[in-house]
Amino acid sequence: MAFELTREFLDDVEEAIEARNDSFVRQSLEDLYPADISNILYELEDKPAKYIIDLLDKEESAEIISNLDPYRRVDFLKLFDTAELAELINYIDSDDAADILNEQPGKVREEVIALLQNREKARYIIDLLHYEEDTAGGLMAKELVKCNINWSVVQCVDEIRRQAQKVEKVNSVYVVDDQGILKGRVSLKKLVLYKANTRVADIYDDDVISVESHQSAEEVAEIMERYDLESIPVVNVRGKLLGRITIDDIVDVIREQADLDRQAMTGLTGDAEDDDTVFASLKARLPWLMIGMAGGLLAARFMGFFENEIAVVPALAFFTTLIQGTGGNVGIQSSSVILQSLANKSVIETNTLQRLARVLLIGILNGLVLSLIVFAFNMLLLRTEFKLAIVVSIALISVVLVASFTGTVTPLILDKFGVNPAVATGPFITTANDILGIAVYFMTARMLL
Amino acid sequence: MAFELTREFLDDVEEAIEARNDSFVRQSLEDLYPADISNILYELEDKPAKYIIDLLDKEESAEIISNLDPYRRVDFLKLFDTAELAELINYIDSDDAADILNEQPGKVREEVIALLQNREKARYIIDLLHYEEDTAGGLMAKELVKCNINWSVVQCVDEIRRQAQKVEKVNSVYVVDDQGILKGRVSLKKLVLYKANTRVADIYDDDVISVESHQSAEEVAEIMERYDLESIPVVNVRGKLLGRITIDDIVDVIREQADLDRQAMTGLTGDAEDDDTVFASLKARLPWLMIGMAGGLLAARFMGFFENEIAVVPALAFFTTLIQGTGGNVGIQSSSVILQSLANKSVIETNTLQRLARVLLIGILNGLVLSLIVFAFNMLLLRTEFKLAIVVSIALISVVLVASFTGTVTPLILDKFGVNPAVATGPFITTANDILGIAVYFMTARMLL
Numbered sequence: 001m002a003f004e005l006t007r008e009f010l011d012d013v014e015e016a017i018e019a020r021n022d023s024f025v026r027q028s029l030e031d032l033y034p035a036d037i038s039n040i041l042y043e044l045e046d047k048p049a050k051y052i053i054d055l056l057d058k059e060e061s062a063e064i065i066s067n068l069d070p071y072r073r074v075d076f077l078k079l080f081d082t083a084e085l086a087e088l089i090n091y092i093d094s095d096d097a098a099d100i101l102n103e104q105p106g107k108v109r110e111e112v113i114a115l116l117q118n119r120e121k122a123r124y125i126i127d128l129l130h131y132e133e134d135t136a137g138g139l140m141a142k143e144l145v146k147c148n149i150n151w152s153v154v155q156c157v158d159e160i161r162r163q164a165q166k167v168e169k170v171n172s173v174y175v176v177d178d179q180g181i182l183k184g185r186v187s188l189k190k191l192v193l194y195k196a197n198t199r200v201a202d203i204y205d206d207d208v209i210s211v212e213s214h215q216s217a218e219e220v221a222e223i224m225e226r227y228d229l230e231s232i233p234v235v236n237v238r239g240k241l242l243g244r245i246t247i248d249d250i251v252d253v254i255r256e257q258a259d260l261d262r263q264a265m266t267g268l269t270g271d272a273e274d275d276d277t278v279f280a281s282l283k284a285r286l287p288w289l290m291i292g293m294a295g296g297l298l299a300a301r302f303m304g305f306f307e308n309e310i311a312v313v314p315a316l317a318f319f320t321t322l323i324q325g326t327g328g329n330v331g332i333q334s335s336s337v338i339l340q341s342l343a344n345k346s347v348i349e350t351n352t353l354q355r356l357a358r359v360l361l362i363g364i365l366n367g368l369v370l371s372l373i374v375f376a377f378n379m380l381l382l383r384t385e386f387k388l389a390i391v392v393s394i395a396l397i398s399v400v401l402v403a404s405f406t407g408t409v410t411p412l413i414l415d416k417f418g419v420n421p422a423v424a425t426g427p428f429i430t431t432a433n434d435i436l437g438i439a440v441y442f443m444t445a446r447m448l449l
Numbered sequence: 450m451a452f453e454l455t456r457e458f459l460d461d462v463e464e465a466i467e468a469r470n471d472s473f474v475r476q477s478l479e480d481l482y483p484a485d486i487s488n489i490l491y492e493l494e495d496k497p498a499k500y501i502i503d504l505l506d507k508e509e510s511a512e513i514i515s516n517l518d519p520y521r522r523v524d525f526l527k528l529f530d531t532a533e534l535a536e537l538i539n540y541i542d543s544d545d546a547a548d549i550l551n552e553q554p555g556k557v558r559e560e561v562i563a564l565l566q567n568r569e570k571a572r573y574i575i576d577l578l579h580y581e582e583d584t585a586g587g588l589m590a591k592e593l594v595k596c597n598i599n600w601s602v603v604q605c606v607d608e609i610r611r612q613a614q615k616v617e618k619v620n621s622v623y624v625v626d627d628q629g630i631l632k633g634r635v636s637l638k639k640l641v642l643y644k645a646n647t648r649v650a651d652i653y654d655d656d657v658i659s660v661e662s663h664q665s666a667e668e669v670a671e672i673m674e675r676y677d678l679e680s681i682p683v684v685n686v687r688g689k690l691l692g693r694i695t696i697d698d699i700v701d702v703i704r705e706q707a708d709l710d711r712q713a714m715t716g717l718t719g720d721a722e723d724d725d726t727v728f729a730s731l732k733a734r735l736p737w738l739m740i741g742m743a744g745g746l747l748a749a750r751f752m753g754f755f756e757n758e759i760a761v762v763p764a765l766a767f768f769t770t771l772i773q774g775t776g777g778n779v780g781i782q783s784s785s786v787i788l789q790s791l792a793n794k795s796v797i798e799t800n801t802l803q804r805l806a807r808v809l810l811i812g813i814l815n816g817l818v819l820s821l822i823v824f825a826f827n828m829l830l831l832r833t834e835f836k837l838a839i840v841v842s843i844a845l846i847s848v849v850l851v852a853s854f855t856g857t858v859t860p861l862i863l864d865k866f867g868v869n870p871a872v873a874t875g876p877f878i879t880t881a882n883d884i885l886g887i888a889v890y891f892m893t894a895r896m897l898l
Binding site: 035161169170171248252262266295297299300307310318321325328330337362370373382427431 | 696717727737741774883
């Protein structure tokens, strides 16, 4: 039932636009949902995309545009004059409208707001523009249905009727007092089931979870997930109802967070995408590659101190890959496990010393298993000299221990300083482990050979 | 307003349980939501946890238990006999009930189902046990409110009243025909706003997105995200309404997928957690460490072929870290970008040749920048011999190209064969790149030195 975009479909639509065959284009798009048409726009040049928007009715166009991702949208909307933008914004919920206008230059933003016919929406947007993007205030929409605690069910239903045009999805009606302070909520189910003259005060649920406008998007996501909420009211510090956040926006927050983590883990800067320009691609990739390179040069410089040892026993150099690779893998595994427990904020912090003791125990066991296997391989298959085989195995245990420790401690420290701890599973920790690995290995060699 | 679990709170509760001070325990937990009490259970031993469950009323206990994660739950429920389990299951929605029973041994499962007082729930559960866990059928709950297309609004409201006890959250009422085929939905908002004698056929929305029971959990997540749905009906191949999936279950699917990807990327097998037993920890970590180790030994064996070169020019060995590290980083970056575009399934596949051409262009540019900088460092700071500096820079460009290519192609191939492509950013691709890097470097050296 979900639409599957194909190359043939797209070619047909593009051809029809070229030929200005409006009826064919309209007919092709008729059965599609706005989200599907948004996906079609990604595949089109700006001009044919604008052609489609102009062809459709304003309400549908508005939804298509609010579905676009910001990067595409900011370019695309350059084709619209401020009057066109204002017409579309009229149909867009205040939260998305504020996001869209936030992407625009200040002058465009002010003009569009001035041109809005719906003055209530204009006020909503002006209000929302004050909040930071990644906070509850930045995520909330002002559109919601609220009723006074002193009303009856029928007054409440009248209010829903009045607001029905404005609020697309009504999950529950928020109950406020005369000062606008949030008191609770009453579900539509109850409004359907109770008699018209029942007082809201008698049936509302006073046990409602809310967030304050300054709370971070991640906190909101964590709370909505924990309590399985479909929407959450946003209040100010005095408890006054300001807006509401729906779960679809939170799903986007979760996705974005996962993408950011993945990028941090894989050494990409900013929001790298497959179809970025070549320049954007280099900008996202080069910084961490440079850091890795600096680490590599440092390692080279360090190995330079052991030139004589390597000249006498070239086999010493053979095992650098093994030592560094194992160290890197152990470090990344350890930090990944810590990341997981950091993400699960509801868990009480276990004693740090206990945690480290556990980590080191696991490190010793991992290191022992690996170094015994490597020793066996060295003696039986590679026919490595006995002394060198001992050096390699001892260095391996040491490196596994060091990497377990740094892999555990680094994300904890980064998190403490407010840096995304996921970078600790990326090139940063790998590079550090490479240098540490070399150091441990050659020190061991100098002592034992 | 969300509850923050503290060590002091927990100590007080544990003490009160020890002292069998029921009134204190009850009072401490009174204001908490079931999800918060679930989090408290994670921090307690099994016996005090069971004590809490026995103390609370059955409906709340049931919700606390369905909130627990499966690993903890399966152990904890061993303390319950089948009669106790059946009593709890009576209060749990069919989707969670089927999950809980699926975790139990077959004998327990059958006994509990036989003991269920609510025979409708028993039928629901038996039905749900047939579906694969990671499909729409495995995610859906049977509890939903449906009405016949020929009914009036008042008949519909009566049906909601009848089902109100059973279905906790009612977002919309599904509309079916006499054969139970899904025809559409009618929102509670409409039922509130239209007159009692209005026919459902006149006001229902026939344009409803559904999924078939065999579709994968990821497909369902993608569809619900794309169309911003709070719940989605599940039908069989003939369009008969079977159940519904709510967004909170999909949020869990998204989280789990992100966790699985992270684990694959960081070389952990299975669901590794910070507080695993030491044995579970080793089991999760050792497999990929062994693969990395095998790669390291292979690299050592390969470098053995170049023992004479290294003996003559030990400096040759200094740059293995640089070459391998850069290759590893480039490979991981490239596969991460491809992962991102694979996750975004709604995008039409771009021409593979075009994509590879772009990737190689970016690789050449990255490689050129890095190798020029390295060359400058080698000549000016490290005072590397000219010929060796040339070898290092040429090998660096080659390795960046090779890693860009394998980093791009590997996740595409893995995805084609149904393997989670995220493993391509993990130890697998790093190990492959280490060996390739060594090979490219020493071949270049043999040719040019």
